[in-house]
Amino acid sequence: MASLISNVNYVLRxxxxxxxxxxxxxxxxxxSLKIDRFEPNMAEDDQRELARTMLKxxxxxxxxxxxxMLGRGSLNSAIDLIVRTNIELVPxxxxxxxxxxxxxxxxxxxANESRKVLRTEDLDESLLxxxxxxxxxxxxxxxxxxxAWRRVGGTHIFGSDLLDD
Structure with a gap:
């Protein structure tokens, strides 16, 4: 969820x-939003509403x-790719x-953190x-x-560590 909200804040930036x-x-x-340009002086409330639109x-x-990003949109496809490539995962x-x-x-x-125009608490029950x-x-x-990370400990795990869970 944090990634989605961060992404819409990035788009606004x-x-x-x-x-x-x-x-x-x-x-x-x-x-995608069917707009020609972004109003540079758009009020923050209006930016927040645009962000809510993006989340829909x-x-x-x-x-x-x-x-x-790591599969075909499902848990199993992502785990399959993570395990097969044995990528390093860092919480x-x-x-x-x-x-x-x-x-x-x-x-x-x-350094790349965007201003938080939209926050989780700005989402109504339906959008949440x-x-x-x-x-x-x-x-x-x-x-x-x-x-897997709690089981293995340390600063990272590898894809193969997911096999034991």
């Missing part, structure tokens, strides 16, 4: 940076889901420690239910990964 929607991202998003559109929700709460451990990097910087439904397979994948 890109619209503010490119209100004429000339670059590829803003241009495609504007087309499959174009904006499905593409950001982890199960779509966000361990990311800074992983950077230090694996790469000797001491950083907690979040929709977002929960869209994220159901991702929730299940997250729990499976976290269960």
């Amino acid at each position: 890109r619209f503010r940076e490119d209100p004429e929607c000339r670059s590829p991202g803003p241009s495609a998003w504007a087309k 559109m499959e174009d904006f929700t499905r593409s950001i889901l982890v199960t779509n 966000l709460e361990a990311y800074s420690d992983w950077l230090a451990e694996q790469w000797g990097i001491d950083s907690t910087t979040r 239910s929709r977002v929960h439904a869209v994220c159901e397979e991702d929730f299940r994948l997250h729990e499976r990964i976290m269960k």
